[in-house]
Amino acid sequence: MYSLRTQRLMTGNEAVAYAVKQADVDFIAAYPITPQTIIVERLSEYVASGEINAEFVPVESEHSALSACIGASLSGARVFTSSSAQGLALMHEVMYIASGLRCPIVMAVANRALSAPLNIHGDHSDIMGSRDSGWVQIFCENPQEVYDYTIQAFRLAEHPDVLLPVTVNLDGFTVSHSSEPVAVLEDSVVKEYLPRHERPRLDYYSPASFGVFALPTHYFEFKVEQEKALRKAGDVFNEVAAAYPDEAGRLVKLDKVNSDGRIALVCMGGTTGTLRHVLKQSASREFSLISLKLFTPFPSKEILEALSDAEGVVVMDRATSPGAPLPPLASNIVASLYEAGINIPVLSVVYGLGGREPTLRLIREMLEKAKERLRTVKVRVNRMYLGYRGEER
Amino acid sequence: MKRRSEILMPVVFEVGNTAERSVANWRDSKPVIERRLCTNCLICWIYCPEPAIFMDEGGLVQIDYEHCKGCGICAEECPRKAIKMVMEDV
């Protein structure tokens, strides 16, 4: 179906902006923050040149950005914003409200480390801080995925059974600022893929009260219903993907390569590309690779299927959970394995904090260590910091 | 787009439905209009916080005792002193 597509050279950020333009959004509010800024710069250019018929509101903070998005979304608009790191942290309060009010907002997050110390480079600690905010969370490996997944994110968010906000995550700099050829769809094809659905909205002639408060008599039910809707997003996910006009770009919960490898590597985001490259170059077929695209709702069933033949699993987190037994992705994987009664050893690797590059050499070293640790050490869960210069605990 | 409120999103579609609730038990005294003094000027109505004052079909100002909390603003502000606060029977 590549006849649908034309190729353009784009960074991850430009791919987001291009997808948002084609999605015919009505409203964008954003505040500048590295490494996300280029997304909103491009979008404001599209608005200024009339290529997109939307209002761009250059708000005075990220808190206001997401707040304005909620107002716009409740007015019936198709809404986009983007942020990173400190900006996302400032939005934290509002993220819970966006999902609680069931606003189908799409937000690109150019993932970046959180301060202190201040650092503008890539890691996933920003979005992991909002892990439990009730948003669908999608991770992208490269600008092509960024483009395709952003478009599909709107359809998923606005699905009448879902009505939840979605984040599209792209690693700061390594994906957000890397140029690659991106095959893009025709505008009309995207328009057809993203029909508009009626949903309750603020309207004088059909009044309703939005954002009412709930006492202990009702709050619990709201929260469980919201969780169910998030699970439902996992169910309609395949339907949303299957309708995407180009099969090659369809959103998947995960993608597995080297299926016969006995040790599974699980990773999200840009570093998965590095792992693919290392595995391709290696003569060894010991490792399979699971590139996880959907983090929330966590696709346990699909992960367990993908791990069914594995003798060990290496889970790569680009964030830490200080004081917790395991970082976020490893924690989810271990919980899934436990629930299924699968008792294979796990190596939890924390890598790339504050933009430290997981180089080819480091990855190769990690694979060697993984083989050794998963084979020789008796403990079920091993931990390692990849590329950390200090002493491991 | 109209729907009924359900535990799905924190939205209430039945607008103004607090009117179904009585707040009469908030009251320790109630306003009583002395008809011969009342000119139906609506001053009591514009200063009522609830509102628990309305005009009936005959154009007479009336108290809605299901929704009056007995604050006494109407009695205080009535230009003709046509409203008296009367203790409720307990």
Place this chain on the structure above:
Amino acid sequence: MSQVSRLSDLYGREGLSPGHSACRGCGATVAVRQILLAAEPPFIVVTPTGCLEVISSQFPYTSWRVPWVHVAFENAAAVASGIEAALRALERKGLGRRHKVIVIAGDGGTFDIGFQALSGAFERGHDLLYICYDNEAYMNTGIQRSAATPLGSATTTTPAGKREQKKDIVSILVGHGSPYVATSSPHLWKDLTNKVRKAQSIEGPTFLHVVAPCPRGWYFEPQLTIKMAKLAVETRIFPIYEVENGKYRINYMINRPRPVEEYLKLQSRFAYLLRPENAHLLERFKQWVEDRWNYLQKMAAVTSS
């Protein structure tokens, strides 16, 4: 814009239903009722967290008969910006129609925590009407000091009386270049309702600062709410004026002000201020009242030409 001249012009336009859980004699709800009676359709109301939100929107109930939204405490002006701009885009695309967005917020959500969002929305020039009902403290959480609490007023976080005078929010918004900023009081229902209509009819960000006496937080008997608003105005503590495109006009001239003590002594929150040892603070309070009145008169004279 049609002028409100009689109460019958307003009757039957109720936007707030009874059965809400505001305290007896709540000044804020009197003001809100008047605002909604006056507002011209179509409009949407945004309310930040606070008394008004809590008393009117307990699921599965609502007192609002008009479209209404609450998102959080500090972001009402940002939410309003989003609604206003989104509806503009939707109208252009034939997918919706523009509404006037009216924010009704307390002093905490305006002077303090919501101030950044308010400033941003006014600087960007959104077409919205922001109304602050000012009950001069955080009443919903139990009477804590805000930037709108007057000098000498006791709150639960200033038990011995606040040491600072309240922020001049009107001047700040005039400084944002707003085309219309005004004050009003629910006891002057004609003034308030006509200012709502006027502010609503002006394109751009407009602001009304409305005094909202609170029997619970100011410690006075609930039947005195309207009296208290009247006294605030007649002592010149809360002057009624408007600033239209930079031109100041005092709408309610007080030639012979009543002594401020008349107002202060009716409210137990000022008990400390009235103690003999705090005479210097009372003096400061009076000076503030006088200075502001003089300032307004000068501004009215200077900008009238």
